[in-house]
Amino acid sequence: MPDTTICAVATPPGRGGIGVIRVSGPTTASLIETVVGPLPSARRASFRRFAGDDGVAIDEGLVLWFPGPHSFTGEDVAELHGHGGPVVMDRLLQRLLGLGAELASPGEFSQRAYSNGRIDLTRAEAIADLIEAGSESAARAAVRSLQGEFAQTVERLVRRLTDLRVHLEAGIDFADEPLEGLALDGVVQRIEAIAAEVAETRRAAGRGQRLQEGLTVVIAGRPNAGKSSLLNALAGRDAAIVTALAGTTRDVLDTYLHIDGLPLRVLDTAGLRQGGDVVEQEGVRRARQAMREADRILLVTDDTAPALAADDSEITDLQAELPASVPVTTVVNKIDLSGRTPGVANDGFAVSALTGDGMAALREHLRASLGEDDTEAVFIARRRHLQSLDAGAAAIDEALEAAHAGAGEELVAESLGEAQRALGEITGAVTPEDLLGRIFSTFCIGK
Numbered sequence: 001m002p003d004t005t006i007c008a009v010a011t012p013p014g015r016g017g018i019g020v021i022r023v024s025g026p027t028t029a030s031l032i033e034t035v036v037g038p039l040p041s042a043r044r045a046s047f048r049r050f051a052g053d054d055g056v057a058i059d060e061g062l063v064l065w066f067p068g069p070h071s072f073t074g075e076d077v078a079e080l081h082g083h084g085g086p087v088v089m090d091r092l093l094q095r096l097l098g099l100g101a102e103l104a105s106p107g108e109f110s111q112r113a114y115s116n117g118r119i120d121l122t123r124a125e126a127i128a129d130l131i132e133a134g135s136e137s138a139a140r141a142a143v144r145s146l147q148g149e150f151a152q153t154v155e156r157l158v159r160r161l162t163d164l165r166v167h168l169e170a171g172i173d174f175a176d177e178p179l180e181g182l183a184l185d186g187v188v189q190r191i192e193a194i195a196a197e198v199a200e201t202r203r204a205a206g207r208g209q210r211l212q213e214g215l216t217v218v219i220a221g222r223p224n225a226g227k228s229s230l231l232n233a234l235a236g237r238d239a240a241i242v243t244a245l246a247g248t249t250r251d252v253l254d255t256y257l258h259i260d261g262l263p264l265r266v267l268d269t270a271g272l273r274q275g276g277d278v279v280e281q282e283g284v285r286r287a288r289q290a291m292r293e294a295d296r297i298l299l300v301t302d303d304t305a306p307a308l309a310a311d312d313s314e315i316t317d318l319q320a321e322l323p324a325s326v327p328v329t330t331v332v333n334k335i336d337l338s339g340r341t342p343g344v345a346n347d348g349f350a351v352s353a354l355t356g357d358g359m360a361a362l363r364e365h366l367r368a369s370l371g372e373d374d375t376e377a378v379f380i381a382r383r384r385h386l387q388s389l390d391a392g393a394a395a396i397d398e399a400l401e402a403a404h405a406g407a408g409e410e411l412v413a414e415s416l417g418e419a420q421r422a423l424g425e426i427t428g429a430v431t432p433e434d435l436l437g438r439i440f441s442t443f444c445i446g447k
């Protein structure tokens with residue numbers, strides 16, 4: 001347990017009717033007594049005067065006292081509800097710091113709650129995600145995670161893996177007996193059942209992660225088709241460099257934007273062509289990789305471009321460049337030059353990234369095709385959860401392969417142990433210290 005007492009303003013900066021200062025740690029009781037007089041009864045609001053070090057009142061308001069371990073952090077916690085002006089809040093905070101409290105770092109209250117076993121990691125993250133939620137469906141998914149549904153699902157999977165390992169390791173102990181084949185038989189089915197549930201959880205978590213972070217849309221096409229111009233038109237600002245030189249964009253450019261409240265991550269990529277210098281070739285390699293990882297590709301074509309000759313340096317068959325599993329929307333650009341009517345056409349969406357013609361229809365299409373369906377149970381999830389679920393699924397696949405190949409119980413058990421560790425990282429049952437630091441540092445102060 002940390003021996004410091006931390007404090008922070010828990011309400012947002014600025015002016016409000018009420019401002020709350022939260023205090024947590026071993027000296028909370030004496031700090032509060034010094035400022036407000038005798039400790040109030042636990043978990044009951046009491047109206048008090050908040051005294052400065054000269055005895056003159058800084059403010060007056062409610063005090064709440066939550067003796068540990070039945071508090072948010074598991075430590076002694078108090079809240080001072082004063083008037084929400086920046087000067088009052090700052091003076092109260094200074095008063096507590098003067099009495100030996102330390103200013104909490106971002107996420108420190110949640111980190112202490114996690115360290116003291118009050119919440120698991122998915123719940124700690126759900127608190128941050130709920131506060132940050134940008135849409136109603138994201139908020140609903142965060143509450144589901146906050147109530148522990150995601151953690152319970154993962155814990156159930158970890159328990160099933162443990163049971164199976166115990167079963168296998170019991171087999172290892174009796175390796176002299178000829179029951180190897182028999183034992184592995186049932187094991188294959190059990191591993192398959194777990195693999196199916198991991199896949200189901202991965203799907204739900206993937207939807208949740210997209211709600212939180214937005215789907216990834218990759219803009220791709222030949223050089224000079226107007227990809228960067230399209231990105232700028234979608235973003236409503238000059239996010240990417242646009243020039244008349246083919247090969248302007250070389251790196252993948254990452255932009256976050258909202259279309260009618262739908263969060264999207266839009267990537268601009270290098271134009272697809274052969275040859276060019278090493279930098280451009282690397283850009284094309286990265287463009288292909290981004291396309292493979294996309295939720296949707298916007299394939300930009302130039303409506304004024306002449307047909308390609310067979311010996312052209314540009315890639316002659318664009319269709320062959322598209323990964324089969326990723327849906328594609330074709331965007332026919334530069335219609336201000338070609339004179340084509342803006343909007344939906346049979347070969348895609350006709351737009352001018354320059355004048356903005358046809359962009360409303362394209363936006364509407366993106367919203368409709370990428371908008372999330374709220375009817376399914378979704379857990380709010382983060383990239384690290386998906387990585388752990390993927391690592392778990394890969395280890396389970398290895399276990400399954402080993403079992404199918406008739407490998408020994410040791411090998412199967414080892415892969416299952418690997419899967420257990422990967423899934424354990426989600427709830428924090430097994431979590432390296434540096435990962436914890438990274439997770440909590442993204443929270444804001446006072447959480």
Ligand SMILES: Nc1nc2c(ncn2[C@@H]2O[C@H](COP(=O)(O)OP(=O)(O)OP(=O)(O)O)[C@@H](O)[C@H]2O)c(=O)[nH]1
Nearest residue numbers: 223224225226227228229247248249271334353354
């Ligand atoms: N008239 C017209 N010009 C456009 C339009 N969109 C892009 N351009 C022009 O086409 C040229 C290339 O545009 P970019 O947006 O840089 O094209 P890109 O596909 O990103 O090019 P690379 O990054 O080099 O592959 C620039 O001169 C743009 O001003 C459009 O809708 N109409």
Ligand SMILES: [K+]
Nearest residue numbers: 224243245248
């Ligand atoms: K260009």
Ligand SMILES: [Mg+2]
Nearest residue numbers: 227228248249
């Ligand atoms: Mg570009």
